[in-house]
Amino acid sequence: MKKKNIEISRPLTGVEEWKEIKESILSGWLTQGPKVRKFEEMFSQYHRAKYSLATTSCTTALHLALLANNIGKGDEVIVPAFTWVSTANVVLYCGAKLVLADVDKKTFNICISDVLSKITSKTKAVIPVHLFGLCVDIDKLKKGLPKTVKIIEDAACAAGAIYKNKFAGTLGDAAAFSFHPRKSITTGEGGMLTSNNKKFIIKAEKLRNHGAEISEEQRHKGPKPYLLPDFNFLGYNYRMTDIQGSVGIAQIKKLNRIIKERSKWAKFYRRELSKIEWILCPSEPKVGRHSWQAFVMYINPESSPAKRNDIMDFLEKKGISTRPGTHAIHTLNYYAKKFNYKPKNFPNAFDCQNNTIALPLHNFMSKSDYEFVVKCIKEIK
Ligand SMILES: *Cc1c(COP(=O)(O)O)cnc(C)c1O
Numbered sequence: 001m002k003k004k005n006i007e008i009s010r011p012l013t014g015v016e017e018w019k020e021i022k023e024s025i026l027s028g029w030l031t032q033g034p035k036v037r038k039f040e041e042m043f044s045q046y047h048r049a050k051y052s053l054a055t056t057s058c059t060t061a062l063h064l065a066l067l068a069n070n071i072g073k074g075d076e077v078i079v080p081a082f083t084w085v086s087t088a089n090v091v092l093y094c095g096a097k098l099v100l101a102d103v104d105k106k107t108f109n110i111c112i113s114d115v116l117s118k119i120t121s122k123t124k125a126v127i128p129v130h131l132f133g134l135c136v137d138i139d140k141l142k143k144g145l146p147k148t149v150k151i152i153e154d155a156a157c158a159a160g161a162i163y164k165n166k167f168a169g170t171l172g173d174a175a176a177f178s179f180h181p182r183k184s185i186t187t188g189e190g191g192m193l194t195s196n197n198k199k200f201i202i203k204a205e206k207l208r209n210h211g212a213e214i215s216e217e218q219r220h221k222g223p224k225p226y227l228l229p230d231f232n233f234l235g236y237n238y239r240m241t242d243i244q245g246s247v248g249i250a251q252i253k254k255l256n257r258i259i260k261e262r263s264k265w266a267k268f269y270r271r272e273l274s275k276i277e278w279i280l281c282p283s284e285p286k287v288g289r290h291s292w293q294a295f296v297m298y299i300n301p302e303s304s305p306a307k308r309n310d311i312m313d314f315l316e317k318k319g320i321s322t323r324p325g326t327h328a329i330h331t332l333n334y335y336a337k338k339f340n341y342k343p344k345n346f347p348n349a350f351d352c353q354n355n356t357i358a359l360p361l362h363n364f365m366s367k368s369d370y371e372f373v374v375k376c377i378k379e380i381k
Contacts, residue, residue, distance in 0.1 A: 004319030004372055009294070011186040012254055012363040013247070020246035027242075032209075033217055035245035040192070042252050046160070047167040049175075049194040051201040053208060054240035054248070058156040058178030059086040061191040064238060065152045065174040066094045066125065068204040075124040080110035081329050081349035083129045087154050088329045096124070098339070100330055102346040107283045108296065108325065108356070109136045111348070116144040128172070129154040131326070132358075133184070133291035134283060135163035138171040152176070155194075157293035159184050160255045164288050169194040174204075179244075184258050184293050185251035187244035211235025261363055262292035265370050269295055269359060272374040278304040279377075295361040296325040298352070305381050308355050318376045325356030 024035050032054070040052040055061040071077060073095040079088050081100040091098045101114040108131045115126055126149060128136035135158065141151065151172025155161070158168035159177050169175040174197070177183075179190035195201050209215055212229035216239075219227060240248075270281045280298040284290050299308045306314070312322045328349040330341035343350045359373060 004369070006320045006360045006365065006369050006373065007362065008321040008323055008358060008360050009182050010362045010364045011181045012258055013186065013251070016250040016253070017247045020250045021243055024242045024246040030242055031216060032239040032245070033242045035242040035249060036240050037245075039240075039245040039248035039252065042249060043177075043192055044194065046252055046255065047169040047194060049167070049170045050196040051194065051198065053193045053201065053205055054245060055176075055191040055193055055208060055238045056240060057086075057180070057189055058154070058176045058191040059090060060236070060238040061176035061193040062087065062090040062127070062152065062154060063093050063236075064193055064204045064207050065176055065195075066090055066096070067207050068200050069125060069150050069152075069173070071096050071124050074122065076120060076122045077124060078110075078115050078118055078126045079329070080127075080129050080131075081346035082108060082326060082352045083131065083154065083329065084156065084326055085329060085332060087127055087129055088335065091127075097122070099123070100341075100346060100349075102348045103131075103352060105298065105348050105352060106280075107134055107136075108132065108352055109134060110141075112137065112141050112144065115141065119146065119149065123149050125150040125152050127152050127154050129156070130158035130161055130168050130291075132282065132296050133157045133161050133293040135161050135168055135171065135285065135288060138163055150174070156180075156191075157183060158291050159293075160259050160289070161291035162289035163285070168291070170196065173197060174200060179248065179251070182293075184262075184291055185248070185255055187240065187247045187251065190240050190244050190248065207233075207235045208238045209235060210237055258363055259289070259291055262361055263290070265361060265365070266290070266292050266295050268370055269297075269361075269374065273297065273377065276377070292361060294325075294358045296356050296358045299355045299357060301355055308357065311377075311380060312357060314380065315373075315376060318372075320373055320376060321360055323358045324354075325352055325358055328353035 044052040075096040077091040082103040153175035155168040155175045156178035161168040174195040177192040179187040214229045
């Protein structure tokens with residue numbers, strides 16, 4: 001039998017994206033312009049958010065969200081200890097104090113009681129991460145949170161995810177999405193900041209464009225050639241290009257299909273793998289929708305017949321790519337040294353880092369690919 005080559009992830013790009021890019025290239029307008037605006041409108045409409053701002057990444061969208069909330073030195077921001085490194089990095093970019101909270105092992109999401117125990121008079125924001133596409137229990141978080149503390153969703157994995165009857169991106173004060181190719185929809189690199197707060201968005205929009213009071217498009221297409229923007233504060237260049245915006249337009253049209261197909265196969269994985277007693281399948285919301293950016297399962301180290309890494313090696317040899325879920329921030333060298341963290345400070349995050357496996361789940365996999373993954377896992381005894 002030919003060796004399989006099942007990738008962990010693959011973006012659903014094709015001729016649709018190609019056509020959109022072509023239009024952009026031929027028009028000669030390459031920086032943020034009409035394509036980005038259209039993508040932003042489509043993104044807002046899809047998620048029923050009032051405003052969307054495209055950025056260079058989710059990381060820069062998170063950075064803008066903190067900056068536009070005036071978060072800086074002396075302020076504290078609470079972040080889960082099990083997440084991609086940039087959720088924590090952005091707090092340090094602002095000069096604010098990083099406060100980590102442990103995660104819940106069943107959902108991989110931030111542990112709300114741990115968040116509430118870490119609130120002080122200096123807490124300005126919490127960044128709940130909808131990890132792998134499962135929304136944080138926002139109602140429960142809001143219930144305990146002082147009204148002055150902002151909720152900034154890290155919705156990097158959660159395009160199209162639904163909590164109760166609301167989309168990710170509309171659950172807190174602001175939200176940041178990622179369009180890295182590893183996420184459900186992609187623009188190569190890219191991100192989106194969403195909010196229902198007009199004042200916040202106006203500030204973030206200026207910060208995205210060097211702090212300029214008027215945009216590039218207004219400047220170049222406006223009737224007054226002598227017009228130069230004024231700059232009232234320190235800004236950044238976090239603009240998305242129209243080439244990326246074009247890809248985004250084609251991608252968001254596919255989002256429903258992407259999630260629908262992944263949900264079907266996630267259900268298949270759950271049905272087959274939940275029979276295995278040493279595997280804990282990912283939680284699914286009772287109401288709402290998981291967006292299935294990734295299918296991440298927990299391997300119980302007490303009952304598992306093999307170590308996590310040996311299981312991953314075994315699957316790799318079969319031609320099945322896997323990855324650990326994500327990082328325990330406090331064990332990353334930079335953070336461990338800077339804050340003198342020990343693994344036991346956030347035991348669940350540490351455990352999740354060491355005992356999770358993301359299985360292949362994407363829209364180029366066939367029925368037989370999924371069946372093969374399950375068959376190989378069942379061979380582990
Ligand atoms: C991917 C990811 C990010 C970073 O997204 P970029 O667009 O690459 O900056 C942040 N947080 C989480 C939870 C992620 O999964």
